Amino acid sequence: MTTIERTAYPRFKQYPDPKELAQFYTPTGEEIQLVKSRTKSHEGFFSFMVMLKSFQRLGYFPHPECVPEAVIKHLRSSLKLQDWVKAIPSERQRYTYQKAIREYLGVKPYDKDVQKLIAILVAAEAEVKDHPADLINVALYGIGEGAIRTPCV
Known part of the structure; x- marks a missing residue:
């Protein structure tokens, strides 16, 4: 076992069970209102929500392409979004959404x-x-x- 594997550095489970998906990745009404107030499109809404739920679970912002498909599918289903709605934001959106998520959760960036x-x-x-x-x-x-x-x- 490597040193990093013995630390508290959280990672996604590649195949989370339904209970974990429901517990950690189902958006609340408050979260939905927050994300709606900060986005203008379905793609923006979805990618922001993926970033929010990922950050809440891991404590950091993983690259959007690293979010397991099971999490993406669960969020898409929970939010009643079509399969064509993308979960990956542009670089500019990532920066904007990270700032909004930190503000919402009361977290300062590493400096x-x-x-x-x-x-x-x-x-x-x-x-x-x-x-x-x-x-x-x-x-x-x-x-x-x-x-x-x-x-x-």
């Missing part, structure tokens, strides 16, 4: 300030932990547990 904070967290833990996977987890949990999250407004 130099966060990099400094992570370095401080890892340095402090390195005094008592010496395995790389443990230190990677400190960095990841530090990010997820408030280092870059801001209160939802």
